[in-house]
Amino acid sequence: MSTQAGVEPTDAESSVGARDRYTVGSVARALTVLDTVAAAPDEGITVSEIARTLGTSKSTAFSLVRTLVSRGFLREVHPGPRYHLGMALVRLGDEATRGFPLGRVCEPVLLQLSRDTGLTTRAAISDHGYPIFIARVDSPGAIRFHTALGVRELPHTSSAGKAILSQMSRGDVEALIQDTGLPRRTRKTITTLTDLELDLEATRRRGYAIDDEEDVEGVFCVAAHFVDRNGKVTGAVSATGIKLDQSARQIEELGHAVQRAANAVSALVSDSGRRGLML
Amino acid sequence: MSTQAGVEPTDAESSVGARDRYTVGSVARALTVLDTVAAAPDEGITVSEIARTLGTSKSTAFSLVRTLVSRGFLREVHPGPRYHLGMALVRLGDEATRGFPLGRVCEPVLLQLSRDTGLTTRAAISDHGYPIFIARVDSPGAIRFHTALGVRELPHTSSAGKAILSQMSRGDVEALIQDTGLPRRTRKTITTLTDLELDLEATRRRGYAIDDEEDVEGVFCVAAHFVDRNGKVTGAVSATGIKLDQSARQIEELGHAVQRAANAVSALVSDSGRRGLML
DNA sequence: TGCTATGTTCGGCTGTGCAGAACCCAGTTC
DNA sequence: GAACTGGGTTCTGCACAGCCGAACATAGCA
Numbered sequence: 001m002s003t004q005a006g007v008e009p010t011d012a013e014s015s016v017g018a019r020d021r022y023t024v025g026s027v028a029r030a031l032t033v034l035d036t037v038a039a040a041p042d043e044g045i046t047v048s049e050i051a052r053t054l055g056t057s058k059s060t061a062f063s064l065v066r067t068l069v070s071r072g073f074l075r076e077v078h079p080g081p082r083y084h085l086g087m088a089l090v091r092l093g094d095e096a097t098r099g100f101p102l103g104r105v106c107e108p109v110l111l112q113l114s115r116d117t118g119l120t121t122r123a124a125i126s127d128h129g130y131p132i133f134i135a136r137v138d139s140p141g142a143i144r145f146h147t148a149l150g151v152r153e154l155p156h157t158s159s160a161g162k163a164i165l166s167q168m169s170r171g172d173v174e175a176l177i178q179d180t181g182l183p184r185r186t187r188k189t190i191t192t193l194t195d196l197e198l199d200l201e202a203t204r205r206r207g208y209a210i211d212d213e214e215d216v217e218g219v220f221c222v223a224a225h226f227v228d229r230n231g232k233v234t235g236a237v238s239a240t241g242i243k244l245d246q247s248a249r250q251i252e253e254l255g256h257a258v259q260r261a262a263n264a265v266s267a268l269v270s271d272s273g274r275r276g277l278m279l
Numbered sequence: 280m281s282t283q284a285g286v287e288p289t290d291a292e293s294s295v296g297a298r299d300r301y302t303v304g305s306v307a308r309a310l311t312v313l314d315t316v317a318a319a320p321d322e323g324i325t326v327s328e329i330a331r332t333l334g335t336s337k338s339t340a341f342s343l344v345r346t347l348v349s350r351g352f353l354r355e356v357h358p359g360p361r362y363h364l365g366m367a368l369v370r371l372g373d374e375a376t377r378g379f380p381l382g383r384v385c386e387p388v389l390l391q392l393s394r395d396t397g398l399t400t401r402a403a404i405s406d407h408g409y410p411i412f413i414a415r416v417d418s419p420g421a422i423r424f425h426t427a428l429g430v431r432e433l434p435h436t437s438s439a440g441k442a443i444l445s446q447m448s449r450g451d452v453e454a455l456i457q458d459t460g461l462p463r464r465t466r467k468t469i470t471t472l473t474d475l476e477l478d479l480e481a482t483r484r485r486g487y488a489i490d491d492e493e494d495v496e497g498v499f500c501v502a503a504h505f506v507d508r509n510g511k512v513t514g515a516v517s518a519t520g521i522k523l524d525q526s527a528r529q530i531e532e533l534g535h536a537v538q539r540a541a542n543a544v545s546a547l548v549s550d551s552g553r554r555g556l557m558l
Numbered sequence: 559t560g561c562t563a564t565g566t567t568c569g570g571c572t573g574t575g576c577a578g579a580a581c582c583c584a585g586t587t588c
Numbered sequence: 589g590a591a592c593t594g595g596g597t598t599c600t601g602c603a604c605a606g607c608c609g610a611a612c613a614t615a616g617c618a
Contacts, residue, residue, distance in 0.1 A: 022345040
């Protein structure tokens with residue numbers, strides 16, 4: 001219950017390290033290189049910049065980069081040697097998604113929902129209450145949201161997160177919020193526990209969650225949770241578009257469409273006899 | 280021109296190593312772990328198995344795995360600790376595809392083509408003549424091909440490869456075939472240079488390439504190349520389905536649909552003012 | 559022509575990552 | 589239930605691999 005104590009398990013994992021005595025340093029460094037390159041702007045990143053963010057010498061960063069390049073995890077783009085993520089990551093990423101059958105199961109549903117609504121649609125799995133998006137179908141329109149896959153989003157600012165939270169017990173929600181807090185993202189972000197409880201109650205009543213510019217200004221989002229064969233909440237389906245003063249009726253229609261999609265996913269999940277669908 | 284000489288650049292990259300003096304061993308080992316896990320069957324792989332395929336001690340493999348797990352590149356699935364590719368690879372893979380804008384550009388076109396034909400559609404870029412698929416839209420139907428992204432396919436067994444080859448000079452094609460050979464995949468695979476030349480000539484005449492069970496038994500595939508703003512061939516669009524005695528008319532219609540899609544990609548590529556679209 | 563940025567190469571010291579052995583633990587088999 | 593056979597985990601010590609720093613090459617800029 002109380003948080004101030006907390007035995008002392010947070011000691012080692014304070015910084016990025018998480019060195020649990022078996023961590024091999026150079027590998028951890030190399031992985032950090034990958035993260036660094038991923039976070040770099042579109043035009044790529046130089047060895048020197050990598051060395052700076054890693055806090056290592058240029059020659060060390062150079063060796064790591066060369067190793068990653070030789071295996072296709074990074075690619076060198078001239079001029080002025082700049083590095084991008086490589087083909088091997090496309091390959092492994094594609095393969096990794098196969099490990100989450102849920103994503104593949106959702107895809108046709110997302111496709112249909114995207115066609116019906118004209119919006120970008122996504123599916124998230126619940127990682128202890130946090131939504132992690134694992135599948136996406138971009139809207140046919142020109143507007144592109146930079147919606148990353150595989151990252152743990154905040155539970156209280158995304159509609160998918162709130163759809164998941166709405167099905168958790170009050171105690172679990174409070175415990176989760178203890179950990180993560182309620183950081184503000186926009187002026188409309190929910191920042192108090194009572195407001196969150198109210199919103200979750202409303203979500204339960206109407207059957208779908210709404211994110212009205214609470215995560216990103218100008219972005220509107222609706223989501224509904226889905227369950228596995230045992231009724232356990234495993235994730236949510238969401239549709240995202242730009243905020244343009246939708247009428248209450250439009251929102252309701254959208255909400256129901258998303259709900260139908262989520263139900264379809266629930267059915268497909270129960271259907272696919274294979275247990276698994278882990279996480 | 281001649282291939283037999285070849286200064287001596289193939290010395291070091293003989294085995295998997297490619298240790299160009301700056302390679303850091305433990306990182307290379309860790310990357311091999313990722314490849315190993317990726318190649319493992321769906322139910323995952325154990326530390327011991329990894330150690331065996333790596334040819335290292337259990338404890339070494341254990342350290343590497345722990346490091347990768349702590350960073351989310353692998354995930355542990357009980358019971359009987361088995362490892363799968365992790366969420367970080369989904370994230371980086373998704374991010375990596377952003378580095379190939381071509382993929383994102385193609386997506387709506389592939390979506391449309393998939394809707395029109397009911398088939399799985401893909402886009403490949405040409406890596407020195409070899410096709411590498413970087414985008415895919417699965418067919419809505421139940422049949423799923425295991426079509427991996429990011430892997431270098433054989434040029435002579437895939438329709439995308441032949442579509443690309445058909446636009447290369449005879450000399451370049453011969454040089455390429457010298458390197459890769461014409462390995463047989465099915466009983467219908469083209470295995471002689473003259474047959475290949477004939478097929479490429481036919482491809483040029485009709486404007487699209489056909490793979491009639493030449494790569495996988497029972498799989499039929501049609502592809503057309505696309506070009507960048509300078510007219511340089513940068514890749515191909517393909518549609519894949521099961522072979523079911525399509526009529527000549529049906530094949531022709533399919534071919535033209537794929538051609539239209541490829542032309543659409545060419546237009547979009549030239550259109551998107553940004554040079555880049557590298558590789 | 560300097561100046562400062564980059565990438566690249568080298569050699570030497572130190573620390574770390576490796577192997578191996580020992581230890582658990584769970585499931586089989588007799 | 590004992591013996592056996594996998595698995596995973598822990599520990600120690602040594603050798604060498606991986607770091608750093610310094611030096612060099614090169615490119616852009618004032």
